[in-house]
Amino acid sequence: MASHENRPIRRVIVSGYYGFRNSGDEAVLKSILNALRSEGEAQGIEIQPVVLSADPAWTTAMYGCEAVPRMSPSVLLRELRRCDGLISGGGSLLQDATGWKTIPYYTGVLAFAQMLGKPTFIYSQGVGPVNRGWLFAPIRRVMKRSRYLSVRDQESAALLGRMGVPTDRIEVVPDPVMGLPLPEGSAASSHKRSSEELPVVGISLRYWRKDGADLERAAEALAVLAKRRAVKLRFLPFHTPDDAEASNVVMERLQAIGLGNSAMELAAPGDDPQQMLLEVSRCDVLFGMRLHALIYAANQRVPMLGLSYDPKIDQFLKRLAITAIGTTESLSAEQFADHAVALLDGPDAWRQNHAEAIDRLKRESQRPAQQIAALLRQMTRR
The missing domain is CATH 3.40.50.2000 (Glycogen Phosphorylase B;)
Known part of the structure; x- marks a missing residue:
């Protein structure tokens, strides 16, 4: 050279x-x-x-x-x-x-x-x-x-x-972001938590439907999960300030519905995309509406549930042999909670099932x- x-x-x-x-x-x-x-x-x-x-x-x-x-x-x-x-x-x-x-x-x-x-x-x-x-x-x-x-x-x-x-x-x-590394000097979570720590469910939502029905359904689904399993719902705004506002709408609705023994919080990772990648790496499961939230999750091998608002979501999930858990028109709260609990209980099986596809996307x-x-x-x- x-x-x-x-x-x-x-x-x-x-x-x-x-x-x-x-x-x-x-x-x-x-x-x-x-x-x-x-x-x-x-x-x-x-x-x-x-x-x-x-x-x-x-x-x-x-x-x-x-x-x-x-x-x-x-x-x-x-x-x-x-x-x-x-x-x-x-x-x-x-x-x-x-x-x-x-x-x-x-x-x-x-x-x-x-x-x-x-x-x-x-x-x-x-x-x-x-x-x-x-x-x-x-x-x-x-x-x-x-x-x-x-x-x-x-x-x-x-x-x-x-x-x-x-x-x-x-x-x-593949999307270029499949090759994005974590910030220098940082390390992803090992996804193993102490018995006192709540598992983290990362959430990436955005405004889409003008009537807000999609965010209402997302709130109902997250509430069912939160009451069934004690988790920390960590909202990740990918596009500020809009996503932070959408997250606050859902958080207010969750407060009204009730969270059981779960907790929730809004992340403030700043503008650096690698810091957001680090945030996603520390989640146990990610529920994503933004395409790049799902790509970040795949990049860091975080089990994911996609909410489709655009064909690009389905197209990316298809490359991992995954189907969206719902759309902005339809989301079953009980089915969402069932799948989320299954991923929380069996993350290693998910990683093993999708390792080959993720490795190929990273390489390509x-x-x-x-x-x-x-x-x-x-x-x-x-």
């Missing part, structure tokens, strides 16, 4: 939903940066990332990399002229469930780079849902012109295929960084 001083430098822009302090998306960024650094070193190049961020100063302070405003065309033009390529991803960037403007933004950034002759790389994206047919064309155009294309599930690959993207060019890989999560580093190494710098 070349010495650090002599390694060729490749400057790469990273585009995604970054700088909004959403733990899942920040974990994606942290995972991508880690993987690019390690794969660049392995292949004898130094990859210098420049992140498009909603809060560049915060992103730079958090990750120690360059960051620039994501909504400034003049800044993007300047950085594209200086860069060797652009990475788009990961996360659910190409979907219109949250509005029609998202897809034009991310495809526009890609098209701008391609117009300037810069290679583009699609990094483990979740594609869809795309309900507006007119958005197929810009997605198809930038995907076909990208040098490397990876998505995080078969359903995303199939959707791109229906849009007209050649499926033999699409690599299906590095694949996009390996491919991108190899392509960057082969390039002649302009």
